[in-house]
Amino acid sequence: MAHVLVIDDEPAIRLALRKFLKEQNYEVSIAANSDEAFKVLEGDIVDVALVDLVMPKMDGIEIINRMKRMQPDLIPIVITGFGTITSAVQAMKAGAFHYLTKPFDLDDVASVIKTALEHRGLKEENRILRDQLHKEYRFAKIVGKSEEMAAVFDLVEKVAATDSTVLLLGESGTGKELVARAVHYNSRRKDKPLVTVNCAAIPEELLESELFGHVKGAYTGAIATVPGRFDSADHGSIFLDEIGDMSFKLQVKLLRVLQEQSFEPVGSTKTHTVDVRIIAATNQDLDRAVKEKRFREDLYYRLNVIPIRIPPLxxxxxxxxxxxxxxxxxxxxxxxxxxxxxxxxxxxxxxxxxxxxxxxxxxxxxxxxxxxxxxxxxxxxxxxxxxxGMRDGDSATVKTAKMDVPETGISLRKSVAEFETELILKALEKTGWNKNKAARLLKLNRTTLVEKIRKRNIEKLIRRTGHNVQGD
Ligand SMILES: Nc1ncnc2c1ncn2[C@@H]1O[C@H](COP(=O)(O)OP(=O)(O)OP(=O)(O)O)[C@@H](O)[C@H]1O
Ligand SMILES: [Mg+2]
Structure with missing residues (x-):
């Protein structure tokens, strides 16, 4: 219930407004002067204040100013006698939402208060939306407000401020490239280039020269001296995508860049020194690649300074x-x-x-x-x-890869029943214990599901978990 404070030195007006506004379902307080008004504001949140402009002790404008300082969200509406329109305008400038001239119509009072409250509601909504937008789109086009993505954003914000090497880990399509951009564009290097190299897309023989450049005559077809991508990225960042696919030989050369920020172009003995922030990404399990000796352990440790794991959708x-x-x-x-x-x-x-x-x-x-x-x-x-999964028979089934029949034999009937119970429980759990929804997930009729739940005594299992099944 919105709280309206009526401030007027004329008792008749105070009382009439109080009666009327109470009928309109507002909580109403009244004050005969500024002191009484401030006392109300000290004890309670006021949404709307109707203020008579001409008051004995303190004039309306001063009251408005002081009220706004006490409660910035409060909406002042001014009541003026005939002939004080100029001061009403002044009051609007001081932050009054609207003014009413005496004698006023009670319906007008109601409608002005209603509009004022709606207006404030919209403003509040806008503010919330703006805050959300700001948070959600803080990193350019990365959309997400799950806890998991919030953690990613936090980490990106922290590492962006440093020059540390960043390793982005995540399945294909999780947004590693977007995050790489976010790291660069939130860093002090943002006005310098972000150079992207997809290590898997370039044949091994060419990748070295792509990354480090080559001199004329370095190999057949090297008709000119060409700078490498590391040269282009100087003072900026380089994004090495699919780093797990880099050959062992190149891994050695990259390790040296990481340690010394220097390298030699293909066919040259002249050392190039650069200032480049390295952002690497892979959808491979590098731990395993290291164990299987496909990826150098020393390089892995160098890259893995700050890993950012982007969770699957x-x-x-x-x-x-x-x-x-x-x-x-x-x-x-x-x-x-x-x-x-x-x-x-x-x-x-x-x-x-x-x-x-x-x-x-x-x-x-x-x-x-x-x-x-x-x-x-x-x-x-x-x-x-x-x-x-609309076409029947085409819908997803559960992988049964781990199943085995032991030498000692197995009860098919019991296993199938257990399996069925398990799936039904999973579906119920996923749908917040709603039978209708669970039936849809399992592509069963609701009655079939209910029957199975009864037959397998699933209700009892569920009650033990403290849940209630809905959808009856
Ligand atoms: N959080 C997100 N918000 C908006 N768009 C996203 C988000 N995550 C990914 N995308 C979009 O999905 C697509 C795949 O993202 P991206 O190329 O960054 O994935 P990736 O992890 O690099 O994948 P891969 O390993 O296959 O290269 C892009 O078009 C990207 O714009
Ligand atoms: Mg990618």
Missing amino acids: RERTSDIPLLTDHFIRKFNEANGCGIEGVEKAAMRVLMTYRWPGNVRELENMIERSAVLKKQGLIETEDLPEKIS
């Missing part, structure tokens, strides 16, 4: 709606489409799909849907079968 499903929105907007704009969003059931599908291709897969899927659908809401039918 399935581990931060709360970002899915936000990313979906972001991509819909992007593709609407690019293709002149009018996609309005994703229908509820389809969003549920997006939230439960495993996204092996991570954000890139989501982005591609939205692009495809936007192009095909053009208008309106994206529905489950519009999603690729792989994601919606």
Whole structure:
């Protein structure tokens, strides 16, 4: 309930307003002078103050100023007698939201208060949105507000301020390149180049000369002296993507750059010294690569000073709606489409799909849907079968790779039952113990699921976990 304070030295007006505003469901306080008004403000939050401009002790404008200092969110509305319009204007300048001239109509009072409160609500909403936007888009186009991404943002912010080598780890499509850019563009090197080299895309023989340059005649076809990417990145950053694919020989040369910031171009004995921040990325398990002697241990330690692990999309499903929105907007704009969003059931599908291709897969899927659908809401039918699992027999099944039949034999019936129970519990858990939703996930009729739950005594298992199953 909004709290309105009426400040007027005329008792009749105070009382009439109090009665009327109470009927309008406001909490009302009254004050006959400034002292009484400030006393109310000391004890209680006031949303709207109706202030008579001409008061005995202190004039209305002064009261407004002091009230705003006490409670900056308070909305003053001025009441003036006939002939004091100029001071009403002055009051507006002092921050009054509106003014009413005596004698006023009570309905006008109600409508001004209502507008004022709505206005403040919008302002507050805008402020919250702005804060959110600021946080979400703090790093250019990286969308995400999950705890996992917040941790990534925090780390990026911290390392960006240093010259440390950064190693970005994460599955394909998780946004490693975006994060690499964020590191560079949030660093003091932001006005210098960010040079990107995809170590997997360039044949091994060429990669060395690409990175370090070569002199004329260094090898057949080297018709000119060409600087390397490390030279181009001087004072800036170099992003070495897919570093796990770099050959052993080049790893040695890179290690030296990391240690001494210097190298020799191919075919040259002249040492180049550079000042380059190295950002490396890989979707490989470098620990394992080291154990398997595919990656030099010393280089790994040099690179792994500050690892930033970008979690797969399935581990931060709360970002899915936000990313979906972001991509819909992007593709609407690019293709002149009018996609309005994703229908509820389809969003549920997006939230439960495993996204092996991570954000890139989501982005591609939205692009495809936007192009095909053009208008309106994206529905489950519009999603690729792989994601919606709509065509029966085509839907996902659980991998049974780890299963084995021991020499001593196994009860098929019991194993299958256990397996079924397990899946049902997982589905219930995933849907917040909602039978309707769980049935949909398992592509069962609700009645079939209910029957199975009863038959397998699952309700009892659940009660032990302290949950309630809904959807009856
Ligand atoms: N958090 C995010 N917000 C917005 N777009 C994102 C986000 N994460 C990834 N993307 C988009 O998804 C696509 C894949 O991201 P990116 O190329 O950075 O992934 P990657 O980890 O480098 O993948 P790969 O290992 O396959 O090279 C890009 O188009 C990128 O713009
Ligand atoms: Mg990449």
